Amino acid sequence: MSSPLILVNFKSYREGAGNSAGQIGSAAELVMQESGVTIGVAPQFVELHPFCRHYEIPVYAQHIDAVEGAFTGRIPAFTVRAAGCVGSLINHSERRLTIAEIEACVEAAKFNHLESVVCTNNVGVSAAAAAFSPTYVAVEPPELIGSGISVTKANPDIIRNSVAAVKRISPEVKVLCGAGIQSGECVKTAVDLGADGVLLASSVVKAKDPEEVLRNLVSLL
Numbered sequence: 427m428s429s430p431l432i433l434v435n436f437k438s439y440r441e442g443a444g445n446s447a448g449q450i451g452s453a454a455e456l457v458m459q460e461s462g463v464t465i466g467v468a469p470q471f472v473e474l475h476p477f478c479r480h481y482e483i484p485v486y487a488q489h490i491d492a493v494e495g496a497f498t499g500r501i502p503a504f505t506v507r508a509a510g511c512v513g514s515l516i517n518h519s520e521r522r523l524t525i526a527e528i529e530a531c532v533e534a535a536k537f538n539h540l541e542s543v544v545c546t547n548n549v550g551v552s553a554a555a556a557a558f559s560p561t562y563v564a565v566e567p568p569e570l571i572g573s574g575i576s577v578t579k580a581n582p583d584i585i586r587n588s589v590a591a592v593k594r595i596s597p598e599v600k601v602l603c604g605a606g607i608q609s610g611e612c613v614k615t616a617v618d619l620g621a622d623g624v625l626l627a628s629s630v631v632k633a634k635d636p637e638e639v640l641r642n643l644v645s646l647l
């Protein structure tokens with residue numbers, strides 16, 4: 427079985443910019459090399475290209491737009507690919523899209539050889555997203571995002587049931603879970619519930635020592 431994915435979303439946190447973003451990138455690279463566990467990052471947009479050049483880790487965008495041509499202030503999928511990214515989040519809870527936009531973004535990702543990580547908020551939406559055959563569906567209950575309360579403790583059923591629903595629709599689609607993920611125990615529980623990894627933000631991005639948190643996250647795999 428391939429390694430679970432630990433995907434760190436820098437969101438628009440101040441700690442996810444400039445030098446402190448670089449510290450997280452270096453820590454992710456080191457812990458990935460040491461542990462053999464895949465650690466991906468989703469930095470802020472202006473940092474995508476430097477991140478792809480500087481760190482030997484998979485880099486994802488936080489969002490893409492399925493546009494080309496006379497559109498201003500958008501993030502075309504092909505630009506994300508040209509920057510060196512391996513994939514993109516789509517429909518994050520803090521960047522919701524319509525169902526038609528989700529489908530268009532998954533198609534744009536496929537066309538540009540990018541992995542697609544479609545975020546969802548419940549089991550039904552996880553099943554709907556699976557019908558587009560993205561690379562991943564990432565289920566995150568919005569009320570637990572940034573709460574410090576792990577989805578693996580507060581709502582393990584949403585993980586178990588999303589895995590079942592996604593596999594029923596598209597068995598090849600992988601499932602991540604997120605919201606409040608902070609420790610190796612959370613990651614191990616997620617994997618035991620059938621997830622292929624986790625999507626997380628604040629516990630790493632806002633940590634005093636991101637390297638220590640990342641080491642803890644991979645410690646039980």
Ligand SMILES: O=C(CO)COP(=O)(O)O
Pocket residue numbers: 435518566570571572573574604605606607625626627628629
């Ligand atoms: O939204 C999330 C990751 O994209 C989860 O955020 P937290 O890890 O801060 O709860």
